[in-house]
Amino acid sequence: MQPLPYSAACERNREPILQVLQGWLPQGARVLEVGSGSGQHAVFFCQQLAGLQWQPSERPGQLSGLAARIALEAEQGLAAGAALAQPLSLDVDLAEEWPQSRFDAVFSANTVHIMAAASVPRLLAGAAGVLEPGGLLLLYGPFAEAGTPLEPSNAAFDEHLRCLDPTMGLRDAAEIREQASGLGLEAIADVAMPAQNRTLIFRRQSES
Secondary structure, three states, X not given: OOOOOXXXXXHHHHHHHHHHHHHHOXXXXXXXXXXXXXXXXXXXXXXXXXXXXXXXXEOHHHHHHHHHHHHHHOOOOOOOOOEEOOOEEOOOOOHHHOOOOOEEXXXXXXXXXXXXXXXXXXXXXXXXXXXXXXXXXXXXEOOEEOOEOOOHHHHHHHHHHHHHOOOOOOOEHHHHHHHHHOOXXXXXXXXXXXXXXXXXXXXXXXXX
């Protein structure tokens, strides 16, 4: 049996992210996670939040490790009424891969600086398409802000990413807010998180 994928960052940030989810998600929320990675977040949040309905997803090439963790841990020690679904294959660049179901929230952690810049508006559009009116999009990670110098650690991280791949790098939160607004996603909160991270929160505007 192959060892399950593991992310030290997930272990470090899961408690602060949990506090945000506890404060913003409705009871029994149906959540689509984009880019579930190792699956540690999915399992932990379902262990902590009663009634949570969590749908993990990952790109096809990275789905096997996530699926292995979910298969092993999807029913172990979950909170009352919580459910952890089998992961979906989801490439944000392919509109046809987004689920047909509607969700109360879309959550994604540490993805927008890894995906190509051109993929970020596709992530926003896909989220807008699957959210119920009034539903929330929550994006966690490090972000830049136009006119504000990056903290040294984030500046070094941004440089590292761009050396690995010029299409990667920290994204401007103001630009994301502008893109989201054009898709019917209203920026409603910007939560400071440990280690120079933030959670950007958007609400899907009601459909006319």
